[in-house]
Amino acid sequence: MKLLRVDMGRLEVRWEPVSPVFEQLGGRALIAKLLLEEIPPTCDVLGPHNKLIFTPGLLAGGGVTTAGRLSVGGKSPLTGGVKEANGGGTAGDTLAKLGFKAIVVEGQAQRGEWYVLHVTGDSASLLPAGDLMGLGTYATSDRLQERYGADSTVISIGQAGEYLMYGASIAITGDRDQRSNHAARGGLGAVMGSKGLKAIVIDKPLGKSIPLADADLFRTASRTFAQKLINDPKLGTQGSQHLYGTASIVGAVNEIGALPTENFSRGSFEPATELRGEHLRELVLEREGKVGTRCMPGCVIACRNLYVDDDGKPIVGTLQYETIALMGANLGLNSLDDVARLNYMCNDFGLDTIETGAALGVALEAGLAKFGDTESIFALLKQVGEGTIIGRVLGNGVVTTGRVLGIRRIPAALGQAMPGYDPRSLKGNGVTYATSPQGADHTAGNAFGARKEVNPLGVQGQRELSLKLQIIAAMLDATGLCLFARPPVIADPQLMVDMINGIYGWGWTKEDLDRFNRQVLRTELEFNRRAGITAADYRIPEYMREEPLAPHNAIFDVPDSDLDSVFETL
Amino acid sequence: MTLERPMNVQEVAIFLGLDPDEIGLISINGIQSELDDSVPPGCRLCFFPPMSGG
Numbered sequence: 001m002k003l004l005r006v007d008m009g010r011l012e013v014r015w016e017p018v019s020p021v022f023e024q025l026g027g028r029a030l031i032a033k034l035l036l037e038e039i040p041p042t043c044d045v046l047g048p049h050n051k052l053i054f055t056p057g058l059l060a061g062g063g064v065t066t067a068g069r070l071s072v073g074g075k076s077p078l079t080g081g082v083k084e085a086n087g088g089g090t091a092g093d094t095l096a097k098l099g100f101k102a103i104v105v106e107g108q109a110q111r112g113e114w115y116v117l118h119v120t121g122d123s124a125s126l127l128p129a130g131d132l133m134g135l136g137t138y139a140t141s142d143r144l145q146e147r148y149g150a151d152s153t154v155i156s157i158g159q160a161g162e163y164l165m166y167g168a169s170i171a172i173t174g175d176r177d178q179r180s181n182h183a184a185r186g187g188l189g190a191v192m193g194s195k196g197l198k199a200i201v202i203d204k205p206l207g208k209s210i211p212l213a214d215a216d217l218f219r220t221a222s223r224t225f226a227q228k229l230i231n232d233p234k235l236g237t238q239g240s241q242h243l244y245g246t247a248s249i250v251g252a253v254n255e256i257g258a259l260p261t262e263n264f265s266r267g268s269f270e271p272a273t274e275l276r277g278e279h280l281r282e283l284v285l286e287r288e289g290k291v292g293t294r295c296m297p298g299c300v301i302a303c304r305n306l307y308v309d310d311d312g313k314p315i316v317g318t319l320q321y322e323t324i325a326l327m328g329a330n331l332g333l334n335s336l337d338d339v340a341r342l343n344y345m346c347n348d349f350g351l352d353t354i355e356t357g358a359a360l361g362v363a364l365e366a367g368l369a370k371f372g373d374t375e376s377i378f379a380l381l382k383q384v385g386e387g388t389i390i391g392r393v394l395g396n397g398v399v400t401t402g403r404v405l406g407i408r409r410i411p412a413a414l415g416q417a418m419p420g421y422d423p424r425s426l427k428g429n430g431v432t433y434a435t436s437p438q439g440a441d442h443t444a445g446n447a448f449g450a451r452k453e454v455n456p457l458g459v460q461g462q463r464e465l466s467l468k469l470q471i472i473a474a475m476l477d478a479t480g481l482c483l484f485a486r487p488p489v490i491a492d493p494q495l496m497v498d499m500i501n502g503i504y505g506w507g508w509t510k511e512d513l514d515r516f517n518r519q520v521l522r523t524e525l526e527f528n529r530r531a532g533i534t535a536a537d538y539r540i541p542e543y544m545r546e547e548p549l550a551p552h553n554a555i556f557d558v559p560d561s562d563l564d565s566v567f568e569t570l
Numbered sequence: 571m572t573l574e575r576p577m578n579v580q581e582v583a584i585f586l587g588l589d590p591d592e593i594g595l596i597s598i599n600g601i602q603s604e605l606d607d608s609v610p611p612g613c614r615l616c617f618f619p620p621m622s623g624g
Binding site for chain 2: 232233234239240241248249251252253255256257268321421442446447448449455456457484486487551552
């Protein structure tokens with residue numbers, strides 16, 4: 001495999017063989033190690049010493065279902081620590097098939113100069129991007145696909161990344177209707193903007209495949225893995241995830257009182273029925289949109305949708321739970337159409353819907369508009385794309401918005417907005433938010449649905465549950481697998497070992513895999529320690545420890561001693 | 571619905587024609603519950619299919 005270094009200061013690209021240090025790493029694991037080895041941990045996140053890394057997971061390119069996610073990493077503008085955000089689309093598989101371990105973007109272009117990186121199998125070049133400036137991610141990818149082919153993959157930033165907003169995401173194109181997938185969290189779009197890189201175009205890897213060390217072992221394990229996903233009651237063709245998408249959980253999260261409502265002031269939203277996955281499915285089918293679509297070719301879960309308006313015109317290439325929570329209930333909006341339109345705007349500007357939904361919630365609490373006032377909320381979000389002062393405040397995320405507007409109730413941990421589970425009613429997620437080196441990020445260890453293990457409202461057992469989930473999440477993110485692929489690999493880790501050995505022939509055991517997963521977290525924690533992040537930076541905000549959350553009047557009362565000892569047994 | 575005798579969650583599920591093995595999450599008055607929990611009078615009992623957060 002090879003590593004492509006892109007020096008934006010010198011406008012040079014160079015190929016390197018993969019160093020032995022990085023050889024057995026991919027995705028989140030590679031990002032953590034590369035950041036620790038190569039960047040000063042205290043560097044300016046938007047300066048020349050930060051690096052932006054694009055890397056497929058270890059299982060990418062071989063046709064393993066759900067394993068084609070692209071990991072993007074760097075030092076996070078929001079958390080000031082290590083960040084890995086991943087997204088679907090065709091980039092992960094494409095890079096793996098072309099033999100890439102990673103693309104590492106270094107240095108930065110002269111201020112005001114912007115470039116597109118065009119990558120083929122054996123060449124790469126930086127080209128001026130002047131004509132793309134000011135365009136959103138949809139228009140950018142359309143224009144580049146017209147130029148380089150409809151089957152090429154485009155990774156791009158929108159206006160938010162150009163403005164170096166800390167809430168900026170990175171968009172990745174996918175097959176056909178799935179035009180917009182986002183590596184959304186942590187503000188990595190701003191890092192891409194700081195480099196002067198508007199987009200990356202990767203040619204389709206025609207006739208390419210990854211070499212297999214043991215094809216029989218690999219094929220047997222990957223087929224079994226796919227079949228187990230299909231047979232899973234959550235994920236198969238009759239499972240809620242497939243039928244209703246990630247929005248399938250709206251009703252349940254609302255019922256247990258953990259649905260962020262009106263800037264995390266309540267845990268349930270009376271009109272939540274209008275936001276449920278069941279309603280979404282009815283609407284989409286009635287309007288001749290699509291359900292059960294995929295963000296990655298070959299995914300057997302197929303949890304996405306093509307959300308369309310009354311006239312059957314596509315609004316957004318999937319409407320997901322987190323967006324519905326943060327831009328629906330959290331803003332007092334009960335219309336999926338409104339949430340879908342806000343989602344489209346975020347996708348186009350290149351914004352994380354979680355960070356932006358939380359920032360808007362704080363802005364509404366500050367009185368910039370009323371909760372549920374659709375038109376005013378649209379007007380606020382529009383300003384992000386226009387780059388007005390208020391737009392720049394919102395686009396820089398929930399902490400900046402709270403500080404500027406004098407709001408103390410800021411739902412964030414380690415500088416990053418909380419996703420769609422209030423930690424007071426789902427304390428396992430609170431422990432993850434308050435300890436993960438990734439900051440408040442549900443994909444780092446989501447305790448929702450952990451039935452028969454731990455009472456979500458209780459304190460007992462949350463520490464152990466979160467650690468277990470964080471170790472599994474590290475594995476998924478390092479291999480390119482979707483979060484939803486958890487059940488078969490938890491039940492049978494040997495499957496994962498066989499797939500890895502089938503590709504690389506490393507002779508790993510289950511114990512090796514476990515060590516690998518834990519090492520990802522250790523490396524990330526070490527980076528954050530060197531970056532100057534302390535236990536106090538990770539904490540859940542004080543108001544969530546004191547302000548009871550209706551309907552259960554729950555507070556986040558997991559003691560600091562539990563939080564501080566989560567990784568004792570790592 | 572009215573129950574003729576005190577029941578636990580599993581008994582109510584069967585009474586409603588639900589297969590307990592196909593139930594994912596259960597809540598009683600918004601509190602996550604289990605099949606062997608008793609169903610108190612006047613409560614709101616919810617059954618959800620197997621699901622995971624995302």
